[in-house]
Amino acid sequence: MGRRDTLIFGSGALGHEVAMQLAERGIQVYLYSNDLDEVGGLLAKGLQAAIVNYMDDDKLREIGIGNWVKTVFCLFSDEPKNLFLTLSIRALDPNLKIVCVCESTSSGERLMAAGATKVIDPYEISGQRVHELIARPYLVEMLENTVFGKHIDIAEIEIPEHSTLSGTPLSDLQLDRRFNLITIGVVDLELGNQLIFSNSGVAHCMDAGDILVVIGPSQEITRLKRAVSEDSLEPISNITDP
Amino acid sequence: MSFSHQVIKQCYAIQGSARYTGLKGAVFNLLENPRAPIRPYFDIFMILLVLTTVWMLIYEVKNDLGQLGDLFEMVAVGIFIIEYLLRFWIFNDSHKVILDRYERAEFINQPFQVWPALWQALLEKLKYVVQPLAIIDLLAIIPSYRPLRFLRIFLLFRLFKLFRYTRSISEFVKVLSEKRIELVTLFIFMAFITFTAATAIFFFEADQHDSQISGFFDSVYWALVTMSTVGYGDITPHTTEGRVVTLVLILAGLGVISFFTSIIVSAFGEKIHEIRAHRIYSEVERKRIDTLICGFGRVGQVVADRLASDKRQFVVVDPLEENVRIAKQRGYPAVLGDGVDTDLLLSLGIDTRVTRLLCLTGDDVVNVYITLTAKQYNPEIEIISRANHRENVNKLHRAGASHCVAPYEVLGLIAAEYAGQPVAFEAVYGLLTGQSHEGIEAVRIKRESVLDGCRMGDIDFKQRKLTPFGVIREGDCESNEEGTRYSLQGRCLYFNPSEEFTLLADDLLVLFGHEYSVVHFRDCLERGTL
Incomplete structure (x- = not known):
């Protein structure tokens, strides 16, 4: 089998569902299980x-953990299996992303x-869904x-190195007018993994490596x-006051 | 002939009279209808009245109550008599009995005979008088009549009147009556032992010169006192034969007592769930609970906790005792039972009161079945169902579920989102599902409000720390290519509306921002100070 950087362990209904959803988003995966049927x-x-x-x-x-695999989903239906697998994988690769079901x-x-x-926790989330449907x-x-x-x-869009957007305030992008996109916020990895919301009132100036989070039609x-x-995106303020 | 015509005319007049029906209905609500809101007050009043008269009966034995007491007694008896007559009145409809006979006679072209019809109506009415509770009512009244003063002890029957007004006593009687066979068996066994022992003791002891037994009644009395393990000791056996009889009787008595106890205990053990369920039904009825949760597994628990924190009322149904226990521990009304049980659903008001049903069991077959049943009894009901397998979503929708939530699908969606954009995943997900302070909220534009007819560009969202997400408007529309308009089954979402977009009354303005900002925005809108 060729190299794929996302693996799913556990091949019950859950594994199947996740593999289908990922495939719809263009992420190809391998599924692994110890159950022949x-x-x-x-x-x-x-x-x-x-x-x-x-x-x-x-x-x-052998299947690439500790090497090229970046994300692993542990979707066994019994918790001990997931726990064991998580421990084993974590020992092999401290940086791998491990997503578990509980x-x-x-x-x-x-x-x-x-x-x-x-x-x-699928049950917790389903319960919240039902509640949201009522509320x-x-x-x-x-x-x-x-x-x-x-x-x-x-979508999450990373600002590349040497981008002209460096130093522009988030509010000057005006993606809602130029792109039919709504800016939710930005993640500045230097400040941690926190999402800074675009409407929080914080005047955040972007720099290379920041990740823009936007919502809108895929095109x-x-x-x-x-x-x-x-790098063809000019901040609005540059256009209005040259 | 003219008399019979008169009777028929009267009967039809009664049948057609709205006032008569209304009055009878009101009396029925007061006395009989367990669901009428006035009923509990009436019951409490009658209980107090009964207890007061009985207390007076006790007090009167050694003291004099005077004229006031007599007056009170008269008033109380007057109320009892009125109650008895009203119950007699609402027991059935005599005019219907007569009209039924009349119409039957007309149908087969036979001459209508008025006297047999009246006689039948009277007989039907008299059926009321022989009912056990009606006899108790009557016995509670009669001893007040002076010439029958010797029947005063029957005034205690007033206490039995309490059966009418308290549900727990009547439940107790119902439980015991279901154990009729066992109780009768026990009674026959007991009678046999009592009689045998009484005869034996009489035979051995009655002719002794220092005997305490002077007649057969004494020996029966002794046998019962001994058998019940009470053993007063006022009559004791003196002969060896008598003592042997006593030993056997004591052993038999232990058996009888334990048999009796076990009957009662098992009867309640079997019925306790039903009794509890009845309590819940009346609670559900009283509080007008309109949300029913079938299945209290993990999903049900999460939903229940969230609904409870929203101060919404609901009732839980689950077939597992463990789950019902958890629900009760958290203070939610819960019934042990299967959602597939139609009678249970009907008792909870699925056909009338319940407007929202949540089928959250782990079994899709059960969910589909409950959905179909509920929809059949109440086509208006809103049903949110859990689908444990992807292929069952369609079936649930076809069965009538308004919404389906599929745990695996949700998980798949989240996992896929996570694989796609891991950095801000938590924040974005929290935003979309309303789990963080920052979130998506909808504000309805009321008629005549400040925003009715307002352009989007004229509202300073930025200063309020809000971002407009879109506007939902009633009415169908086609989704367009540019992604500014989306069809939502009878409604239309205008995504990211431009500055020229004009808001109309009844639009839903979807905003994203901190919950405080949204609350403030709503507040300003309400006060018209935008």
């Missing part, structure tokens, strides 16, 4: 799946302690049809990405 089922559905003994560190190294708050904490980067039906319907329905996307996002990489 499940792997067979996935292969039949046209997904790339294989059997691996996840308890053997050498086997994990079934309760306490198991989430254990997985975080074992070294998971992100723990997702804010219009908004949920809107988000479901647009953002989650893939008409509108969220507009592509247009913005191109403009940023070609």
Whole structure:
């Protein structure tokens, strides 16, 4: 099998679902499991799946962990398996992103302690969804049809080195007028992973390495990405007062 | 003939009279209808009245109550009599009995005979009098009549009247009556032992010269006192034979007592869930709870906690005792039962009161079944269902679910988002799902409000630290290529509206910003000081 930097362990309904969603976004994955029947089922559905003994560190190294793999999803349905796998992978590669699924708050904490980067509790999230449907039906319907329905996307755009945008305040970009995009905020990695919201009133000046978070139709996002990489995006203030 | 015509005419007049029906309905609500709001007050009043008269009966034994006491007694008896007559009145509709016979006679072209019809109506009415509770009512009244003073002890029957007004006592009686067979068996066994022991003791002891047993009644009394393990000791056996009888009787008595206890305990053990469920039904009824959660697993618990923190009322149904216990610990009304049980759903008011049903069980078959059942009884109901497998979402929608939430799909979506944009994931996700202080909120533009007819460019969102996300407007529209307009099934989203966009009444303005900013914005809008 060729090299792919995203792997999914666990090939039940969850693994299948995540692989499908990732494929829709153009991310190709390999699925691994130690259950022969499940792997067979996935292969039949046209997904790339294989059997691996996840308890053997050498086997994990063979499939690229500690080498080229960047993200791993641990989606086994039993918590001990996820925990064991997280510990093994973390020992092999301290920088790899490990996303785990958990079934309760306490198991989430254990997985975080074992070294998971992100723990997702599907039941908690579904419960919140149901509550949102009751509390804010219009908004949920809107988000479901647009953002989650893939008409509108969220994108993170990194400001490249030597960009002319360096030093411009976030508010001068005016992406809502020029691109039909709404700027949610910016992440300045030098200040940590916190998202600085565009409407927080903080006058943030961008510099290279900052990550812009925008929301809007995908074609507009592509247009913005191109403009940023070609460095053809001029801040509005430069145009109005030369 | 003219008399029978008169009767029929009267009957039809009563049938057609709105005042008569209204009055009868009001009396029914007061006395019988367990769902009428006035009923609890009436019950409490009657309980107090009964207790006061009984207390007076006790007090009167050694003291004199005087004229005031007599007057009170008269008033109380007057109320009892009125109640009895009203119950007699609302028991059935005599005019319907007569009209039924009349119409039947007309139908088969037979001459209508008025006397048999009246007789039947009377017989139907008299069925009320022989009901157990009606007899108790009558016995509570009769002893007040002076010539029948010797029946005063029957005044205690007033206490039995309390059955009518308290649900727990009637539940107790119902539980015991379901154990009829066991209780009858026990009673026969007990009677047999009592009789045998009484005969034996009489046989051995009655002719002794220092005997305490003077008649057969004494020996029956002794047998019961001994068997029940009470053992007063006023009558004791003196002969060896008598003592042997006593030993056997004591052993048999232990058996009888434990048998009796176990019947009662098991009866309540079997019924306790039902009794609790009835409590919940009446609580649900009283508080007008309109949200029903079927399934209290992880998802149900999260939803319930959030609804509770919003101060919304709901009731939980779950087939697992463990889950019901968790719900009760958190103070939520919960019923042990399966959502598939239609009677249970009906008792909770699925056909009338419930406007929102959440099917959150881990089994899609159950979710589909509950959805279909609920929709059948109440086509207006809003149903949010959990779909555990992707392929069942369509089935749930077809069964009538308004919304489906699929845990795996949600997880897939999140995982995919995470793989795509990991840096600001937490913040963006929190923003979209309303879990952070910063979030997306909708503000409705009211008619005649400051914003009605306002251009977007004229509102200073920036100064208020808000970003307009879009406007949702009623009415269909086509999604367009440029991504400025999206169709939302009967509504239209204008994404990122331009400065020229004009707001109209009933639009939903979707903003993103800190919750305080949104609250402040709403507040300003309400006061018209934008």
